[in-house]
Amino acid sequence: MTTAAEIMHPGAQWIPATETLDRAAELMARLNVGALPVSDESERLCGIITDRDIVVSCVAKGHDPSKVTCGDLCQGTPRWIDADADVSAVLDEMESHQIKRLPVIKDKRLVGMISEADLAQHLSEDQLAGFVEKVYARH
Template sequence: MPTARDIMHPGANWIPAHETLDRAAQMMRELDVGALPIADQDERLCGIVTDRDIVVKCVAAGRDTSRVTCGDIAEGTPRWIDAGADVSEVLREMESHQIKRLPVIENKRLVGIISEADLARHLSDKQVAEFATRVYARG
């Protein structure tokens, strides 16, 4: 069975927790992505910031994107998967936490990220349909 490394988008970029949301938005535009993993001072995963987070938690709240940092809006413990985990573990992690992006870690460092698009490219139509049902189900 394929591993997380086999289906991930390699070379994912992260943003330091001290960087501002306007810089995160610029990076997202430059990289054509909708989310960036957030790294602490030791380059370890400490959260994820999405384009939606920037809009909802900052812009819509009347806050200044040049003054709010990525670390300020990071919530909870980020979910991640080891690069050697098999795809069934990837699906279980994403489905059980209803998440659409999953950072891939090896030796405590970010090596990639798995998104819905990666799943669609590497899984069967049946697996993708089951994933979508479980992640988007409201219950």
């Protein structure tokens, strides 16, 4: 049984919901990632911010990323997976919510992220094709 911990990219880092989007962009550039899990004051997941969110929901609308916080853009219920979850549970979570990145949690702490690139390295061609079809399908 392959687990989430075995396919994740380790060392993911939170960004506080109170941090501004320009700081989030700087951290993304430094870590060479396109998304960051957002934490509340108790270091609990409250969302994910992506580079696309910053561009489309802030910059393109004429807002100043040094004045908009990560928490301002977090919407909906944050999705995550336990580190011990089987890869089928990972796929179910990502496919059913049509998400491309999934935080991995162990003992209430962020331990990694699973992205499409991680899946591509660990799934069969059929599994990967099914994932792409379900995540990118229009509803």
